[in-house]
Amino acid sequence: MPLPKIPTQLADKVDLTKEPKADYRQPSKKASPKKAETLAIPEVKVSQADEAITKTSTSTSKKMAKKTSTGERKLFVLDTNVLLHDPSSIFRFQEHDIFLPMVALEELDHHKKGMTEVARNARQVSRTLDDLCSEVNDLLAGIPLDCLGNKEATGQLWFQTSKLDDPLSIQLPDSKADNMILSVVQSLHNQFPARAVILVSKDINMRLKARALGLKAEDYLNDHSIEDSDLIYEGSVLLPDNFWTRHAKDMESWTQAGTTFYKIRGPLVNNFRVNEFVYFEGDNPLYAQVKEVSGKTAVLATIRDYTHPKNNVWGVSARNREQNFALNLLMNPDIDFVTLLGQAGTGKTLLALAAGLTQVLETKRFTEIIMTRVTVPVGEDIGFLPGTEEEKMQPWMGALEDNLEFLNTQARKDSSIQWERSLSKEIIQSHIKVKSMNFMRGRTFLNKFVIIDEAQNLTPKQMKTLITRAGPGTKIVCLGNIAQIDTPYLTEGSSGITYVVDRFKGWQHSGHVTLQKGERSRLADYASDAL
Structure with missing residues (x-):
């Protein structure tokens, strides 16, 4: 019996002598005869997939444009730093839609490893996006942002599912992630001319480049407690x-x-x-x-007059009206949370330490003082430090040493003070523990007087982590100067101390005072105003 002929159906459909159809993943090149034979079958499959994607993308674009034909709902393209700064940022745009470029997801993957705050935020964003994707069957149709219970977000989330690389008006390196996101914004702007397409980024230079290219760009302001300091x-x-x-x-x-x-x-x-x-x-x-x-x-x-010498706190009397207010809060047993703002030299740390020592060593209201601060260097970092946790924190606690020296001097000058105030410096320091913020999660402080110094460099999330450590009988004092913020992407309006001042105002067990007048020296006062 003769063998059947070799089927020629596939060869009839694909002509290997013709140039393959151009694909958006590769530049249009003329295939050589040798490579055409090996690429023939994959080329057919890729072309069919591209045709399906193109049809779906077109229908998706029509849906996006149809829903916002009036121009009321905006399309916000989020930069990666926004997601890393606030993991819940995709739910903060109310009725507007969110678009995530593929390069932003790539950068999230690069930042997810490690134990830093940025790595934790990257992992949280990835988990949130995974939960959103599991709620829908077709990503090309958009994902309702309220499907996980976030009722305030009524817009939709869109992922980049096709290549968007419209040429920019200025030639920029294609390999840089920022320029790739700008190209995506340009493509969306061209695709939806009647709709407001806005880039949201915490990077100032990124926003400047976008505006130079004629694209709309904004800072992420939802984390700002106030608009003006x-x-x-x-x-x-x-x-x-x-x-x-x-x-x-x-x-x-x-x-x-x-x-x-x-x-x-x-x-x-x-x-x-x-x-x-x-x-x-x-x-x-x-x-x-x-x-x-x-x-x-x-x-x-x-209120009690702490400006009078007979009401001094560990030998310290209030020198102005605001310091008097601050000591009334620090010495009040009904106040569990105190925030003090003020420029350098207004006496924030000194007042907090004096009140803490009085209530630890005299009235025995608290068992010890715990002091911590965020370790953000002003200049170049000096690298790793040797020793125990407290020894590593000592270089960051110069303010503690300076104020303890002053308090010890004041105690020795005053002959009418009680014996507790004339204790040696070693005994006083034994009641003060210096702790690192890196090991605060999971702890509970019982009957402690906690001082958080330089709180302007904390994010709202870090501030929440620290304040929620408070157990029964604990008092937390936050000190900060919003004019000296050293943490990147934090401003006066988005700082953690600004956040807690705004959220705690009016609570019956919290108080706040902004110290106005510097009391360090005439040189420091003049430098604060003149420089």
Whole structure:
């Protein structure tokens, strides 16, 4: 029986003598006869896949354009640094859509290894994207951002599923990730001319390049607690001259445990916050703290005068109004969380240490002082440091040593102080523990006086990690100067200390004071203003 003929159906469809169809993954080249034979079958399959992708991409583009034909919903292209800075950033754009370039996913993969904050954020973003993708069957149709329960995000998430490399108006290196993202933004801008396509990046140079190319670019501002640093809650307010004439009607007053209380009514009551300080200077000065706000009435309580030497704290007396307010918060057992802002030399660390030593060694309210700070160098890093955890932290705690030396000197000068204040420096330091922030997760502090120095260099997430370590009987004091932020991508509005000041204002067990006047030296005061 004769053998059947070799089927020629595939050869009929593919003509190896013709030039293969151009593919977007490769530059258009004329195939050589030798390579054409080996690439013939894969070329057919790739061409069929490309045709399907092209049809799907076209229909997807029509869906994206149809939903936003009015131009109300914007399309935000996220840079990788936005995802690494805030892992939940894709849910912060309300009704607008999010587009993730493929190169951003590549950069996420490069940053996912390690134990740093950036690596943790990269892994969290990857897990979130994986959960979103598991909720839908067709990624090309878009992913509803509210499918995981984030009801405030009503837009859709789109991944880059085809090549988008429209030429830029300026020739830039194609191998750089930033330029690849700019090319994606340019392609989306050309594809949806009636829609606002905006690049969101924390990189200033990236935004500058985008604007130079005629593309819209914005900073990621959702992590900003406030838009202007001048709007930061100060913790104290000056009462107007006509305060008593407008608020003394039907006023009630009483005295309890040496403190005078005033129950007032008037137009300013609605602006008061619990634990906010109010003051009136003149012939009849008033320095009080808001204890309660209920409807149209408020209760004010006079504060203790720590400017008087008899009320000194570990030999330290308040030198100005704001320092007096700060010591009232630091020494109040009902206040669990205190934030102090101020420029260099205003006495933040000194007041916190003096209050801590008094309540640890005299009143025995706390068992010890724990001090920590973020290790961000001002200049070049000096590398790894030898020794134990506390020995490694000592170079970062120069402020602690300086203030302890001052407090010890003040204690020896005052002959009327109790014996506890004249303790040796070694005994005092034995009640002060210096800890690294890297090992705070999972810990619980019981009856501790915790001082977080240089808190302006902390992110909101790091601040949350530290504050949630507080156990029963613990007091946390955050010190910072938002004019000296050394952490990249953090600004005055997005700093962790700004975040907690805004979130804790008005809570009955927290207080805040912004220190205004420097008390270090006349040279330091002039340098802060002139430089």
